[in-house]
Amino acid sequence: MTFPLVRAARLPRDLPLDAFAAAAGLHPDLVARLVALGLVEVTTGPTGAPGFPVAELATVARIRRLHDDLTLNYAAVGVVLDLLDRIDELEDRLARSRPVR
Numbered sequence: 023m024t025f026p027l028v029r030a031a032r033l034p035r036d037l038p039l040d041a042f043a044a045a046a047g048l049h050p051d052l053v054a055r056l057v058a059l060g061l062v063e064v065t066t067g068p069t070g071a072p073g074f075p076v077a078e079l080a081t082v083a084r085i086r087r088l089h090d091d092l093t094l095n096y097a098a099v100g101v102v103l104d105l106l107d108r109i110d111e112l113e114d115r116l117a118r119s120r121p122v123r
Contacts (some may be wrong), residue, residue, distance in 0.1 A: 048086075
């Protein structure tokens with residue numbers, strides 16, 4: 023399974039739903055479902071329209087890998103993402119607590 027690579031420097035800070043879904047290789051309805059499940063963050067622009075931070079494309083790639091390759095359902099994907107974030111936080115904290123040699 024391959025996932026699209028996106029050059030963030032060429033994209034605006036926030037993307038509308040259709041552009042985000044196209045860049046992520048997903049149907050807009052699935053993106054809306056991921057938002058409803060709390061897996062993808064959405065912002066509200068000055069006009070009140072939803073916008074998707076370009077950085078969330080990396081999150082979608084992680085979600086797709088976990089869902090497609092490990093066949094996890096989206097509830098399990100949320101748990102795994104939370105655990106991976108917690109591991110990163112603990113590793114950072116451990117690295118900062120070690121004395122410099």
